[in-house]
Amino acid sequence: MVANDTYLFDPQVIQNLDWSLVGKDCDLKLSEKGLKLRPLRIDDFDHGHLDVLSQLSVVGTISRKDYEERFQLMKSSQLMRIIILEDLNTNQVAASATLLFEPKFTHECAWVGHVQDVVVDGKYRGQGLGKALVLCLKLLVLHQGAYKMDLDCADDKISFYKSLGFTQESGRANYLTCRFEKKNQNLTVL
C-alpha cells in the first residue's frame, strides 16, 4: 500500500473520472494491457520517469534530491497534474503527461489547462497509450471546471492532437518563444 501523500495529487481524482464523457473506453483497455493510470509519485525517480522524459527532451543530470525537491515544489503549488501510465508487470513508468492549471481573473476567475510533456516510452508506442493520456488530461480539465485547454506541438504531431479534439484556431496558430542560453545569466531587458 502506497501512502497517499507520496502522490503529486489525490489518486482518487483519477479513479473517479467519468470516461464516458470523452466517449472512449480507454481506461478499460489500459487495465487489459496491465497498465495503470495514476498521479506521479515521489518514488518515480526509481521507476524510470526521467528515462521516459528524456525521450521527449533533454533532462540532464538530476539527483534524487533535485527530483524530490522539484516534486515537493510542484505538489505545494497544487496546480500541477502529472499523470503516469505504470506497467504493473515491471512497476516502470511507461508514459507521462503534464497538465498545468492557470488560475485567471478573466472569464470570471476561470481556469485554463496547459498540456505539456506528453511522452510514451518507445516500447509502448502505437498501442493507444498517448491517446489515453491526453484524454485523461481532458477529463481532469473538465473536472477542474476549466473553460479550455491548450498545447503547442511539432507539426508532425498536429494530426495526433486533432484526432483528440484539439483545433488550430484561425489567426491564432502561432507559437512564439524567447529562449535563453544559460540559467541565471545577467539579462539585458529590451
Ligand SMILES: CC(C)(COP(=O)(O)OP(=O)(O)OC[C@H]1O[C@@H](n2cnc3c(N)ncnc32)[C@H](O)[C@@H]1OP(=O)(O)O)[C@@H](O)C(=O)NCCC(=O)NCCS
Ligand atoms: C506522440 C506520442 C505521445 C504518441 O503516443 P502513442 O502512444 O504512440 O500514440 P497512440 O498509439 O495513442 O496513437 C493515437 C492515434 O494517434 C496517431 N499517432 C500517433 N503518433 C502520431 C504522430 N507522431 N503523428 C500523427 N499521428 C500519430 C496514431 O496513429 C493513432 O491513430 P488512430 O487512433 O487512428 O489509430 C508518442 O509518439 C511520443 O511519445 N513521441 C515522442 C514524444 C513527443 O513527441 N511527444 C509529443 C509532444 S507534443
